[in-house]
Amino acid sequence: MANASATQPDLDLSGQLVERLRTTEVRVPPYPAVASSLDRLNRDGKATVAEVASIVATDAALAATVLRHATSAAMRSNAPLTLEAAIYRLGLDELTRVVIAATIGVSAGAPGPLAALRRDQWRRSLLGAMFCRELAARRGVPPDQAFLAGLLHDFGAIVVVACIESMGTAALPVLPEATWRRTVEDLHVEFGMVVVARWQLPEPIAEVVASHHTPHTCMRVHRPLVQLVAVVDDIIAILDDSSRGGLAGLVDVPGLEHDERFRIGALMPKVAEQMARFETPAERDVASKIAPGTQTLEGGWPVDFPIVSRNQVEHRACALASSTLAFHSRTPLQQGWLAELTLRCAPDTITMLANVKSCQPMPGGGHLVIAQPFGLAGDDRAAWLRLVERTRRANGEP
CATH class of the missing domain: 2.40.10.220 (predicted glycosyltransferase like domains)
Incomplete structure (x- = not known):
């Protein structure tokens, strides 16, 4: 539901977006073709490294990303890697995770009038994937499924932003970041379910997209996965609020066990490296429609x-x-x-x-x-x- 204090432009914008949803004018990027091919090979269980390499090599930018990940995984070795050697080092499961995150991240990192908002959402999605995978085994959830759930549960928010931008820069008002976020928050689950349908995502991921804000409403068989994603969302919210004490503030997360807090803490040194692998060159966003913040530090x-x-x-x-x-x-x-x-x-x-x-x-x-x-x-x-x-x-x- 829209906030009662929302401005008229905010309400009009939400109405236009809902109308686009109802008329199927929602721009959802295609599910990564390379990821689909790798998934088929993974299920077959008989793929050779050469076959996998031939699929990855069809996308030069993706091949470069795979090489970068494998080099990092190899303890920053300076030894040159072939694509086949990089794939062998990563393994098919890790390779598939890299491919999905890297290819979906292209749309999240694209320039646009709300690019900063889109990047921030993608940052949260990558963190969600890492944290979900780290806590999955203890909760009886398959780690790869947890990674995908953490990565995609809020992808609808990125699609909402893309739909807003598709209206054209000239048609968009300059609004405070909080107003844009409220609009995205109001609609991200609905748009996320469009992504689920277009990509034909499996039932467990569909349940996460639909119910991660209300885990008690999901199918019981998928509740551990949905609850995991909800807990991780709370973790990220606290870590994002630097006034709440950093990792010490995780004691306030409902449902997060004592040893799980330590697992998140132990993972933090690896987060910088993981995020750097998916970082794109900084570009000034042309004609940003996010009202600029103050250039002074309040209370500083x-x-x-x-x-x-x-x-x-x-x-x-x-x-x-x-x-x-x-x-x-x-x-x-x-x-x-x-x-x-x-x-x-x-x-x-x-x-x-x-x-x-x-x-x-x-x-x-x-x-x-x-x-x-x-x-x-x-x-x-x-x-x-x-x-x-x-x-x-x-x-x-x-």
Whole structure:
């Protein structure tokens, strides 16, 4: 249901989208052909590496992605890999996961007036897939099924955004991000069920798409899978809210067991690497229809220390608040994505994942980036709290 306080443009937009749904004018990207072929080979159980390689090689960009994943899986070995060697290293199950995520992610990462919103949703989907797979076995759910459920349960949101964009940039109003999100949230399950029908997804995934907000309403046989996805959604919501204590805040997730919190914590060092594999080059979104946020850090104070990203590019911190960081960057960072940052804030050095909330060009060149810590824990969280307290006092803040 639409929020009672929704603006008139918001209500009109929702009405137009519902009408498009009813007239079947919903643009759903085709299910990846390579993934379908690999799935058939996987069921057959007799495929050779050469046969698999010949299928993957039909998509040059996908083949490059597979090589990149296999190189990373090989402990960052610099040894050159053939496509067949990469496939052998990954195995067919892992290869299929890579192919599905990479090919579906193309539509999620495309440019457009709401691209930042689409990327952020895809980030959540990738995190959902990773976390679901990590917790699946303990809950009696097949890990591959859990991965696919986590990846696709909110894909309807990406289709909603694509439908909005298909109306044409000129026809779209500039609205706050929260308004766009409300519209997408209102319709993402309906559009998700269109994806289910068009792609002919199996019943367990259909149940997840339909019922992940209300697990008690799903078929009992699929309830463990649906409940797993619902729990993971809560995990991501808490980790996205840097004011809730990072990993320590997961104690508030209903249905998440003590040892499962530790499993998520143990997985976090791998998240940066996993997300980097699917990252696309940052591009400035032309004619964005998301109202720009402020270029000041509300409730923050000035700081000055170097920050180094995963690819060894150096940035400069300029402001800090209790749960947010602002810094200047010579190059744009992908808004709506996770970045691995190392804060060199003597006497501490903090390595953390950061959720890039905005990246805006500055009049004199470069970009102002606003980011929030994602999943801080242990020594790094303690160091972050020391940094906040130390710099707050140095600036005379209460």
